[in-house]
Amino acid sequence: MMRLVCIWLAAVVGLSSVTSAFAAPKDTLVLAIGGEPENGFDPIAGWGSYGNPLFQSTLLRRDVNLETVPDLARTWTLSDDHKVWTIKLRNDVRFSSGEPLTAEDVAFTFTSARKSANALDLSVMDKAEALDPYTVRITLHKPWITFVEAFYTLGIVPARAYGPDYGRHPVGSGPYKFVSWTEGEQLIVAQNADYYGDKSPFEKITFLFTGADSGLAAAHAGAVDMVATPAQLADSVPKGFRAVPVQTVDNRGISLPFTKPQQINGRTVGNAVTSDPAIRKAMNLGLDRKLIVDVALHGHGTPAFGPADGLPWSGQSDHVAFDPQGAKALLEQAGWTPGTDGIRAKDGLRAAFPINYPASDATRQALAETAAELLRPLGIEATPRGASWEAIGHVMNSEPVLFGFGSHSPYQLYSLFAAKLAGVEYMNPSFYSNPQVEALFEQAQSAPGLAASMPYWSEAADHYGVKGDNAWAWLVNFDHVYLVNACLDLGKTQIEPHGHGWPITATIANWRWTCE
Amino acid sequence: MKSQTLFLVARRLLRLCALIVAVAFAVFVLLKASPFDPVNAYLGPAIAHVGPEQKMQIASIWGLDRPLYEQFLRWAGNLLTGNLGYSITYNTAVSEVIGSRIATSLILTGLAWLCSGILGFGLGLIAAAWEGHAIDRIIRLYCYILAATPTFWLGMLMLALFSVRLGWTPICCAGPIGVPADDVSFLQRIHHLILPLTALTLFGVAQIALHSRAKLIEVLQSDFIILARAQGATRADIILRHGVRNAALPALTVLFATIGEIFGGAILAEQVFAWPGLGRATVEAGIRGDVALLLAIAMLTTLIVSTGNMIADMLYRVVDPRLKERR
Numbered sequence: 001m002m003r004l005v006c007i008w009l010a011a012v013v014g015l016s017s018v019t020s021a022f023a024a025p026k027d028t029l030v031l032a033i034g035g036e037p038e039n040g041f042d043p044i045a046g047w048g049s050y051g052n053p054l055f056q057s058t059l060l061r062r063d064v065n066l067e068t069v070p071d072l073a074r075t076w077t078l079s080d081d082h083k084v085w086t087i088k089l090r091n092d093v094r095f096s097s098g099e100p101l102t103a104e105d106v107a108f109t110f111t112s113a114r115k116s117a118n119a120l121d122l123s124v125m126d127k128a129e130a131l132d133p134y135t136v137r138i139t140l141h142k143p144w145i146t147f148v149e150a151f152y153t154l155g156i157v158p159a160r161a162y163g164p165d166y167g168r169h170p171v172g173s174g175p176y177k178f179v180s181w182t183e184g185e186q187l188i189v190a191q192n193a194d195y196y197g198d199k200s201p202f203e204k205i206t207f208l209f210t211g212a213d214s215g216l217a218a219a220h221a222g223a224v225d226m227v228a229t230p231a232q233l234a235d236s237v238p239k240g241f242r243a244v245p246v247q248t249v250d251n252r253g254i255s256l257p258f259t260k261p262q263q264i265n266g267r268t269v270g271n272a273v274t275s276d277p278a279i280r281k282a283m284n285l286g287l288d289r290k291l292i293v294d295v296a297l298h299g300h301g302t303p304a305f306g307p308a309d310g311l312p313w314s315g316q317s318d319h320v321a322f323d324p325q326g327a328k329a330l331l332e333q334a335g336w337t338p339g340t341d342g343i344r345a346k347d348g349l350r351a352a353f354p355i356n357y358p359a360s361d362a363t364r365q366a367l368a369e370t371a372a373e374l375l376r377p378l379g380i381e382a383t384p385r386g387a388s389w390e391a392i393g394h395v396m397n398s399e400p401v402l403f404g405f406g407s408h409s410p411y412q413l414y415s416l417f418a419a420k421l422a423g424v425e426y427m428n429p430s431f432y433s434n435p436q437v438e439a440l441f442e443q444a445q446s447a448p449g450l451a452a453s454m455p456y457w458s459e460a461a462d463h464y465g466v467k468g469d470n471a472w473a474w475l476v477n478f479d480h481v482y483l484v485n486a487c488l489d490l491g492k493t494q495i496e497p498h499g500h501g502w503p504i505t506a507t508i509a510n511w512r513w514t515c516e
Numbered sequence: 517m518k519s520q521t522l523f524l525v526a527r528r529l530l531r532l533c534a535l536i537v538a539v540a541f542a543v544f545v546l547l548k549a550s551p552f553d554p555v556n557a558y559l560g561p562a563i564a565h566v567g568p569e570q571k572m573q574i575a576s577i578w579g580l581d582r583p584l585y586e587q588f589l590r591w592a593g594n595l596l597t598g599n600l601g602y603s604i605t606y607n608t609a610v611s612e613v614i615g616s617r618i619a620t621s622l623i624l625t626g627l628a629w630l631c632s633g634i635l636g637f638g639l640g641l642i643a644a645a646w647e648g649h650a651i652d653r654i655i656r657l658y659c660y661i662l663a664a665t666p667t668f669w670l671g672m673l674m675l676a677l678f679s680v681r682l683g684w685t686p687i688c689c690a691g692p693i694g695v696p697a698d699d700v701s702f703l704q705r706i707h708h709l710i711l712p713l714t715a716l717t718l719f720g721v722a723q724i725a726l727h728s729r730a731k732l733i734e735v736l737q738s739d740f741i742i743l744a745r746a747q748g749a750t751r752a753d754i755i756l757r758h759g760v761r762n763a764a765l766p767a768l769t770v771l772f773a774t775i776g777e778i779f780g781g782a783i784l785a786e787q788v789f790a791w792p793g794l795g796r797a798t799v800e801a802g803i804r805g806d807v808a809l810l811l812a813i814a815m816l817t818t819l820i821v822s823t824g825n826m827i828a829d830m831l832y833r834v835v836d837p838r839l840k841e842r843r
Contacts, residue, residue, distance in 0.1 A: 028694060030693050030694060038605075038607075038804075039607065040607060167607070168607075179696060180696035180697065180698075182697050182792060183605075183606055183792075184790070184792060184796060184800060185688075185689050185690075185697075185790060185792050186689065186693060186694070188694060188695075188696055204694065206693055206694040208688075208693060210688050210689065210790035211790070214687070214688050214790050217675060217676070217679070217680055217687055217688075218687040218688065218693075220680045221679050221680045221683060221687045222683070223686075223687045223693055224693070360803075
């Protein structure tokens with residue numbers, strides 16, 4: 001027995017010296033930041049729509065300040081009727097397979113993405129065509145400024161090499177090229193030697209997809225250089241690491257069904273309690289968001305008042321001060337009077353509703369429970385209820401749900417508040433509808449440019465936001481916390497969208513290794 | 517005599533078939549009763565752009581609008597032609613997912629099973645031979661503690677100690693981080709196998725050791741042992757000549773019965789150690805509602821576990837000739 005143990009130990013010790021030979025010479029990085037796609041690395045199937053496609057390049061990019069910079073495009077102009085985009089491309093770009101990237105590839109990518117069902121809003125596109133090898137013309141049915149979003153997120157694929165297997169063996173013109181992918185384990189990428197843009201100093205990057213716990217353990221063991229960590233675990237920083245909090249518009253808020261209960265297309269829509277403007281306003285006044293951040297996020301976040309706080313399309317004055325007395329007075333005035341159990345009622349209707357959250361998400365559970373506790377003193381009985389997304393899908397038009405959104409595009413506002421999208425999957429789940437908001441969205445969409453549309457988007461907040469309809473009760477914006485090797489300097493980072501992890505690679509060209 | 521054995525094997529095989537059909541039906545009904553909508557699960561994120569009519573269309577192509585028994589027969593028919601279906605988790609044929617993972621899983625579970633058998637039987641013998649002595653008490657205590665320890669928890673402790681604190685063993689996976697699966701060397705493979713294998717082996721040892729010990733103690737109290745002892749046989753003589761052979765039978769029973777448990781333990785261990793085998797695929801399939809893959813894995817597990825039991829039955833007859841005569 002003893003001998004066996006000795007052999008065992010000897011084997012372990014002997015083998016561990018084998019691994020140390022692999023301890024990184026530092027032009028390689030190991031990142032445990034999640035982001036493994038379900039459908040492979042195919043932009044036409046949705047890869048890259050949140051964050052950065054990495055293998056492919058896009059027509060435009062956003063820099064660290066979210067300012068637009070050209071990527072594949074050299075110039076991009078919109079016709080006077082705001083319906084035709086003409087894009088001139090760089091002529092020095094090659095795919096990692098060696099083939100040049102031309103207008104054919106861009107037209108092919110847009111046409112294919114239009115046909116496929118993915119998260120991008122391309123339905124307004126009529127056609128995309130190559131005028132000459134380096135000029136693309138894209139024609140829309142109608143003016144639709146948020147179409148530009150596709151310029152930032154749709155990675156261009158090679159028309160000739162594209163096939164059903166593309167997602168598992170992507171070829172693109174981005175800063176890194178694909179080496180290997182083992183699902184649930186790791187993705188290995190190597191620098192694309194032919195990349196035309198700023199080069200990152202890291203030759204090879206491994207993305208570890210083994211989950212948050214395993215990633216954190218790997219960080220403690222020194223096997224990874226960066227790990228995305230949930231707020232609850234962000235305070236245990238491994239030796240040799242530092243915590244880098246990144247500001248985001250990754251928000252969480254409670255959807256509040258806007259209409260009175262009714263049947264629409266066989267679906268139950270609306271909620272008797274949350275359709276009362278006084279209830280919605282009182283919630284927005286009476287929720288101590290600072291406290292929610294401290295309790296549910298351990299302080300790793302900021303109070304949220306709208307779906308795009310801090311971005312140019314959010315409302316300039318879309319916030320309220322915490323005012324529990326004001327909230328109570330408002331409810332009193334609207335005829336909601338407390339019963340014997342402290343819960344208010346009006347005409348026999350109790351101010352009670354569930355708050356649904358996906359049971360698999362501990363952070364949303366904490367948020368739902370904290371919010372429910374804070375609503376009770378106001379006389380509103382909210383019951384947190386965990387369920388599968390499947391089950392939430394059945395009730396989300398008639399009951400409040402703890403949702404999360406956050407994107408780099410003003411289209412986010414459109415998908416949350418446009419009456420036309422009410423009940424289309426997860427878009428506008430509360431069936432919000434306001435003619436003034438519709439009119440502003442119309443003006444924004446037909447603006448001559450994204451910048452010119454901003455005042456309209458921003459003004460819409462006066463109507464849907466806390467100074468108007470109080471359509472939602474937004475609670476918090478996350479800080480995405482990354483535990484980063486003390487030697488790795490990330491430089492300045494973008495305000496990140498929904499999705500903790502992958503989007504941070506958008507600025508990978510600025511990362512530096514600062515130790516010997 | 518030979519025809520009798522053949523008849524027995526045939527009867528067992530028939531029983532196995534019946535069992536597999538029954539399990540298949542039960543699993544099928546369970547999955548149907550679960551809240552997963554297979555169409556939604558299949559569509560994944562693409563769901564946002566698929567209208568209700570199109571969903572109905574997919575459902576009718578798949579025959580989801582038919583009665584349950586018809587759906588089952590259809591699925592079983594596909595199964596018989598070798599078509600296991602398409603895994604939405606891995607975006608490839610189920611047969612390919614299983615094919616690429618079964619080897620990794622079998623190496624882990626097979627070795628763990630063997631090691632726990634040998635180690636468990638050995639510990640059981642030692643404990644029984646020195647019944648009541650300190651060594652027996654230590655082995656028993658060790659077994660009780662292990663039998664009460666969940667594998668995944670043991671795995672996490674081991675990871676925390678050996679991989680994180682001491683850095684002797686790798687933190688995850690079947691190969692080093694940053695090395696493509698095809699380039700992993702044999703030595704690296706073994707290095708990555710050590711920790712999950714140890715965790716699973718420790719999990720299996722306790723039961724086998726306790727069973728072997730109990731049986732051997734029983735054997736050691738029988739008349740022929742007293743006779744042997746009276747004739748001056750040494751402790752080693754008695755244990756090796758009489759004890760081992762008599763205790764091997766229950767040990768084998770338990771060993772083959774633990775195949776199922778080792779498989780169950782492997783699901784959790786593979787999760788903890790990010791071992792890319794069938795267990796991890798099971799969890800992923802469960803989380804994402806991958807019906808085809810879950811069904812296939814359930815069938816495969818049934819096959820392996822019941823084959824194990826069948827082999828155990830056959831082996832009794834080899835180890836213990838008395839059973840042969842009795843039937």
